[in-house]
Amino acid sequence: MTATAEPEIGKARLRKEDARLITGQTRWTDNLQLTGMLHMAVLRSPVAHARITNIDVSRATAMPGVAVVLTGEDFAAEQGSLPCAWPITEDMKSPPAPAMAVDQVNFAGEAVALVIADSAYHAADALEAIDVDYEDLPVVLDMEEALRDNDLVHPDLGTNKCATWIFDSAEAGVGTNVEDEIASAEVVIERTFRQQRLIPAFMEPRSVVVDTTAGMFTVWSATQIPHILRWMLSAVTGISEHKLRVIAPDVGGGFGGKLQVTPEELLCLLVARRMGRPVKWTESRTESMLSAHHGRDQIQKITLSARRDGTVTGLKVELLADMGAYLRLVTPGVPILGAFMFNSIYKFAAYRFVCTNVFTNKVPTDAYRGAGRPEATFAIERMMDELAVELGMEPMKIREMNWIKHEEFPFNTVAGLTYDSGNYEAATARAMELFGYDELREEQARRRSSGDVVQLGIGISTYTEMCGLAPSRVLGALRYAAGGWETASIRMLPTGKVEVITGTSPHGQGHETVWSQIVADKLGVPFEDVEVLHGDTATSHKGMDSYGSRSLAVGGTALVHAADKVLAKARTLAAHMMECDEADVEFASGSFSVRGTSTVRSLGDVVLAAHVAHDLPEGMEPGMDADATFDPDNFSFPHGTHLCATEVDTETGMVRISRYVAVDDVGTVMNPLIVDGQVHGGLAQGIAQALYEEATHDEMGTLTTATFADYLLPCAADLPAFLTDRTTTPATSNPLGAKGVGEAGTIASTPAVVNSVLDAVRHLGVRDIEMPMSPERVWTALQGRPDPGAGDVAAGGLGSIDAQGGQS
Amino acid sequence: MIPAEFKYLFPSTVDEAVRMLAEEGEDAKVIAGGQSLVPVLRMRLAAPTALIDIGGLTELTGVRDDGDSLLIGAMTTHYEVQRDHLVQDHALLLRLVTDTIADPQIRHRGTFGGSLCHADPAGDLLAPVLALDAVMIIAGPSGRREVPAAEFFVDYFTTALAADEILVDVRVPKYTGWGAHYEKLNRVAQAWSIVAVAAAVQVRDGTISAARVGLTNVGSGPVRATGVEEALIGQPPSSEAISEAALRASSGDGYKDNLARVLTGRALTAAVAG
Numbered sequence A: 001m002t003a004t005a006e007p008e009i010g011k012a013r014l015r016k017e018d019a020r021l022i023t024g025q026t027r028w029t030d031n032l033q034l035t036g037m038l039h040m041a042v043l044r045s046p047v048a049h050a051r052i053t054n055i056d057v058s059r060a061t062a063m064p065g066v067a068v069v070l071t072g073e074d075f076a077a078e079q080g081s082l083p084c085a086w087p088i089t090e091d092m093k094s095p096p097a098p099a100m101a102v103d104q105v106n107f108a109g110e111a112v113a114l115v116i117a118d119s120a121y122h123a124a125d126a127l128e129a130i131d132v133d134y135e136d137l138p139v140v141l142d143m144e145e146a147l148r149d150n151d152l153v154h155p156d157l158g159t160n161k162c163a164t165w166i167f168d169s170a171e172a173g174v175g176t177n178v179e180d181e182i183a184s185a186e187v188v189i190e191r192t193f194r195q196q197r198l199i200p201a202f203m204e205p206r207s208v209v210v211d212t213t214a215g216m217f218t219v220w221s222a223t224q225i226p227h228i229l230r231w232m233l234s235a236v237t238g239i240s241e242h243k244l245r246v247i248a249p250d251v252g253g254g255f256g257g258k259l260q261v262t263p264e265e266l267l268c269l270l271v272a273r274r275m276g277r278p279v280k281w282t283e284s285r286t287e288s289m290l291s292a293h294h295g296r297d298q299i300q301k302i303t304l305s306a307r308r309d310g311t312v313t314g315l316k317v318e319l320l321a322d323m324g325a326y327l328r329l330v331t332p333g334v335p336i337l338g339a340f341m342f343n344s345i346y347k348f349a350a351y352r353f354v355c356t357n358v359f360t361n362k363v364p365t366d367a368y369r370g371a372g373r374p375e376a377t378f379a380i381e382r383m384m385d386e387l388a389v390e391l392g393m394e395p396m397k398i399r400e401m402n403w404i405k406h407e408e409f410p411f412n413t414v415a416g417l418t419y420d421s422g423n424y425e426a427a428t429a430r431a432m433e434l435f436g437y438d439e440l441r442e443e444q445a446r447r448r449s450s451g452d453v454v455q456l457g458i459g460i461s462t463y464t465e466m467c468g469l470a471p472s473r474v475l476g477a478l479r480y481a482a483g484g485w486e487t488a489s490i491r492m493l494p495t496g497k498v499e500v501i502t503g504t505s506p507h508g509q510g511h512e513t514v515w516s517q518i519v520a521d522k523l524g525v526p527f528e529d530v531e532v533l534h535g536d537t538a539t540s541h542k543g544m545d546s547y548g549s550r551s552l553a554v555g556g557t558a559l560v561h562a563a564d565k566v567l568a569k570a571r572t573l574a575a576h577m578m579e580c581d582e583a584d585v586e587f588a589s590g591s592f593s594v595r596g597t598s599t600v601r602s603l604g605d606v607v608l609a610a611h612v613a614h615d616l617p618e619g620m621e622p623g624m625d626a627d628a629t630f631d632p633d634n635f636s637f638p639h640g641t642h643l644c645a646t647e648v649d650t651e652t653g654m655v656r657i658s659r660y661v662a663v664d665d666v667g668t669v670m671n672p673l674i675v676d677g678q679v680h681g682g683l684a685q686g687i688a689q690a691l692y693e694e695a696t697h698d699e700m701g702t703l704t705t706a707t708f709a710d711y712l713l714p715c716a717a718d719l720p721a722f723l724t725d726r727t728t729t730p731a732t733s734n735p736l737g738a739k740g741v742g743e744a745g746t747i748a749s750t751p752a753v754v755n756s757v758l759d760a761v762r763h764l765g766v767r768d769i770e771m772p773m774s775p776e777r778v779w780t781a782l783q784g785r786p787d788p789g790a791g792d793v794a795a796g797g798l799g800s801i802d803a804q805g806g807q808s
Numbered sequence B: 001m002i003p004a005e006f007k008y009l010f011p012s013t014v015d016e017a018v019r020m021l022a023e024e025g026e027d028a029k030v031i032a033g034g035q036s037l038v039p040v041l042r043m044r045l046a047a048p049t050a051l052i053d054i055g056g057l058t059e060l061t062g063v064r065d066d067g068d069s070l071l072i073g074a075m076t077t078h079y080e081v082q083r084d085h086l087v088q089d090h091a092l093l094l095r096l097v098t099d100t101i102a103d104p105q106i107r108h109r110g111t112f113g114g115s116l117c118h119a120d121p122a123g124d125l126l127a128p129v130l131a132l133d134a135v136m137i138i139a140g141p142s143g144r145r146e147v148p149a150a151e152f153f154v155d156y157f158t159t160a161l162a163a164d165e166i167l168v169d170v171r172v173p174k175y176t177g178w179g180a181h182y183e184k185l186n187r188v189a190q191a192w193s194i195v196a197v198a199a200a201v202q203v204r205d206g207t208i209s210a211a212r213v214g215l216t217n218v219g220s221g222p223v224r225a226t227g228v229e230e231a232l233i234g235q236p237p238s239s240e241a242i243s244e245a246a247l248r249a250s251s252g253d254g255y256k257d258n259l260a261r262v263l264t265g266r267a268l269t270a271a272v273a274g
């Protein structure tokens, strides 16, 4: 069924997007210049919790180029509340979330005033001339302290507790009672882990342009979710949805950080409406770190029960999840996405998950690559190692004896999901072989016995995750406000070229390439003849956008269905053209033929015939376009085995990854190059959580990591060469057999690294080290001293300059 | 990240630059490679009214042989230092240090003199320049003066330069044939040193005849580890002697104190081996 000898699906094609994205010769939001455009700059609160007693804009208003200076008072009547689409419980506390603070600020970085000027320079200059008086309120930063309700983030709510969400296997009828399992267990292990606060750190800062020309509101935004954004902006502002057009042009990364309806998007829209002129806002890196949502930030208390032979029985998870100061689009639901994954690949009899969401005076948290699943995977993979240590068992053995065997699929889990397929044995065997597991264990033993300064550790992560978000009925049951389907259209053009319209919204993933490969194979047209349109609500009128490793499994399936519709219609017309019975029509390599004859019509001929419509079968509509929308029945469940070897310098605490093997099973692979790229990037982010990244605040609630000098991101030079391979167990929930690969690397790698470092130093008396495992933290643990915190020796790229407080 | 407004001046001689500095007053600043100053401006941590760009002063670029010492022009880029034969032959330590600074883009713009004038205690060139007994040659309204490195570094981001002075050259005595090493601990490739140790050692007839050791980022400026240097003189270049001497790099029990000792040991071991 292909025009080329080689099938497109499975081909390691370079991305058609690469040239324009890498050279920057494309349309990023900030590149847009519209006639008469104004520039918006945002004054942000330097304090985390305070009443605004006065704002004096008179000096700023008089500055050169300034059109107007606006404060929260100016928007109070029209700004409404930013949406939260995931009220996880009926009684969830949800404070109003103004785009701009009116009389109180609740986190440092919250918008308090806007300058609208004729240039970005003038706007930035005038910000400094706005005088704001703050009356400090007590700052709530620590979750456990917050729950005592001594000081309240939102006094009107009467508590800092946002919601408690519970899943219990006994209550759900899918398992036994966890308290019974714990009470009767031979071994009980209880540990507390901290998921530090992370910053998504997409490369392209956020940018918004709003144009009100010709009676339409056109919003360009560096967003992952143009469709959801349009819906939500309409809901918040009352601007009719059909008068709003949202365009996500090329977008430079998101990692969940652009899965948001941001204050600045709303403010730009309100300002453009007020001024009747185009308005642009583009943030600086520091602004991004101070105000775009953060990720993770949980305290995880985990209790695991087992038998002495290593069989796990019960798992109890008690989470505290930091919401920050407001509930953004899916803030409260992020930890809940992890609820289904703590049991992972293991056969627990009983499971209970209790998550308490907590308000603090910090930037709101929300989706960040993996969203809920990295936290779950980290906790369970750390616990499996703890159990192995407790019982003196080999950590891979203890996993193997507890995981679901490949012949047991489909498998109903203790968290109420059905895993459709998987083969943990195969992925693990391949990973152990690539890694040289046994040889490294020998090397480790040698270093231990010789007391080598540099100790070797081996870390395991046998993970699974859920992606392909999501069956709409499941989302409904979880009280999520939207569906999880995806849509695709195929437009067959008269010259035989093909336009594909997708509801997914790529921001670096390469959908244009893979969608073209799928269509090229299905329709037998050359890869180059397919153009993929996305991210503009005027061309792609519906869609649920890109996040949750959903685009291929859900959006790709919609595309397959649309292609099937094109072919079905084309077959009817081909039969008509070739004057034969439809049952005798065969389709191969882009051509229809009559079985057993030499009569042939190319798809292009048939498409043209449909287009000119001179001679169509009775009742057939002209044209050969098709739409399809797909709502999955189930999630998909990538899995795999990651093995990490680290060398830990016991004298300095420095950790170096000496080998990293990732064998992932992401189902059928469309383009191995893109899959490898996703895995590599995912590993970098997961490893960075283990070793480098952490958003920290001082006691006043000021973010002390507001530049890339303080917030450490690794680059290629800091990461090892990754050895990646795959096993392929197709997903059964979609015709492509694809599972999803956008988040797997991030989900799997963090515990592999942490387990590895602990494995290197456990014999020296170290039981745990908090993330990120900085050299100071590792060394301090080796001295048997308490955790030093993030420390003052982060030492990034600005030397001793402290971006917040001047030169220290 | 937009700096406040400033006036931009581009002198073509040192004298002109010094005159401009005097004319523009306290709030004027020299800009060399801009690799430290530009971030500071963009974050509005500083807002000089005028920037005097000394990038056009070709007389400040390059390394010259001056008999017993080298003269390194303040505007010589890190990249040029890395590739200079005089530096390689007579001040190997400086090349090894420079190799570890930032990344290639930054090394192409950042300058030797700029690093010293910026005086960030985490900056890598301060400790070696101090340890090597370099002398700063400074131009001001009343002519030139020379300041030894030990007096040049005053405090965090503070040097002996007056507001109307410019660093012109750095005189570095020749350390021909000395072994050298820079042992730097940083977390990611483009990050600054948590602690680093610069060591240069002269071994004659199986005995350490002279040693220079400087510590990066253990205080408000570079630190000369004189105790370590003294303990090494007359010792064999053995691991015992080095370990013993390295203990004198710091007496505290904090993390950085530990690093000072460990990294000193490693730097010396590599220096005597090379």
Ligand SMILES: Cc1cc2nc3c(=O)[nH]c(=O)nc-3n(C[C@H](O)[C@H](O)[C@H](O)COP(=O)(O)OP(=O)(O)OC[C@H]3O[C@@H](n4cnc5c(N)ncnc54)[C@H](O)[C@@H]3O)c2cc1C
Pocket (backbone or CB within 6 Å): A797, A798, B029, B030, B031, B032, B033, B034, B035, B036, B037, B038, B054, B074, B075, B100, B101, B102, B103, B106, B109, B110, B111, B112, B113, B114, B115, B117, B118, B122, B123, B124, B125, B161, B165, B166, B167, B168, B190, B191, B192, B193
């Ligand atoms: C991401 C990043 C990573 C870095 N990593 C490191 C590192 O690991 N190690 C390290 O040592 N450095 C590092 N640097 C800094 C780099 O070495 C700079 O080159 C150096 O700090 C300053 O040199 P410059 O020529 O850029 O000076 P500028 O930024 O132009 O000036 C710095 C200061 O010195 C003053 N000044 C400059 N030249 C003179 C002169 N001739 N006379 C009087 N005053 C003068 C300026 O007025 C200014 O106050 C890094 C920089 C960046 C951006």
